[in-house]
Amino acid sequence: MPRGPQSKGRCAYCGQETTKSGMTKHLAACPQRRAAIEQAGGKKGASETLYHLRIQAANQSEFWLDLEMRGSAKLADLDHYLRAIWLECCDHLSQFSMGKRWGEEISQNLKAKAIFAPGVELTHIYDFGTTSQTQIKVVGTREGKPTTKHPIALMARNLMPEAKCIECHQPATWLCMECLIEEDKWGTLCDQHAQKHPHDNYGEPIPLVNSPRLGMCGYDGPAEPPY
Ligand SMILES: [Zn+2]
Numbered sequence: 001m002p003r004g005p006q007s008k009g010r011c012a013y014c015g016q017e018t019t020k021s022g023m024t025k026h027l028a029a030c031p032q033r034r035a036a037i038e039q040a041g042g043k044k045g046a047s048e049t050l051y052h053l054r055i056q057a058a059n060q061s062e063f064w065l066d067l068e069m070r071g072s073a074k075l076a077d078l079d080h081y082l083r084a085i086w087l088e089c090c091d092h093l094s095q096f097s098m099g100k101r102w103g104e105e106i107s108q109n110l111k112a113k114a115i116f117a118p119g120v121e122l123t124h125i126y127d128f129g130t131t132s133q134t135q136i137k138v139v140g141t142r143e144g145k146p147t148t149k150h151p152i153a154l155m156a157r158n159l160m161p162e163a164k165c166i167e168c169h170q171p172a173t174w175l176c177m178e179c180l181i182e183e184d185k186w187g188t189l190c191d192q193h194a195q196k197h198p199h200d201n202y203g204e205p206i207p208l209v210n211s212p213r214l215g216m217c218g219y220d221g222p223a224e225p226p227y
Pocket residue numbers: 011012013014015016026027030031032033
């Protein structure tokens with residue numbers, strides 16, 4: 001994957017773009033997020049501990065998410081979220097383990113509050129064949145009410161990494177699977193060169209989507225959040 005100088009992302013509350021390293025600070029200060037929290041605080045329902053998670057694709061650090069997860073939500077909810085936004089191709093097995101490396105499986109029935117605390121890290125594995133590895137880190141907590149009815153809220157997400165056409169260096173929106181599989185080349189193409197590209201052993205070029213799993217196994221998107 002081509003890498004930009006500094007990965008940027010967008011705040012889901014106010015739409016502001018900022019660097020990956022600046023996003024935690026932005027979220028803490030974001031007026032629109034504060035307003036959402038205040039509004040949630042005025043509603044019925046119990047307060048609980050909410051965990052700010054920084055999610056990052058292992059070895060592809062330009063793919064990252066900031067999520068807020070309820071303490072009462074289960075790891076299975078996080079697995080579901082990661083599958084929907086980044087990973088799901090053919091319903092492969094997945095697992096969580098403690099720490100930065102692939103280790104002993106922990107139950108997906110565990111609740112966030114049973115294992116999370118600031119600084120705690122987990123590793124998520126999806127597909128034990130063509131493996132996607134994701135790192136999860138608890139970067140903060142707050143006591144209060146969730147801002148959505150869902151177990152998880154998307155607070156920020158990386159912008160689509162920029163890709164250039166291998167033929168003309170203009171912005172690319174397509175990926176050739178034959179380049180990838182047979183030539184081990186990240187064959188990104190602009191609209192025009194995608195049409196002229198001679199490779200079709202693996203079908204037409206597929207659209208580039210905002211996921212670290214693109215091009216792996218049968219993954220071709222859509223890389224949309226489940227809610
Ligand atoms: Zn914001």
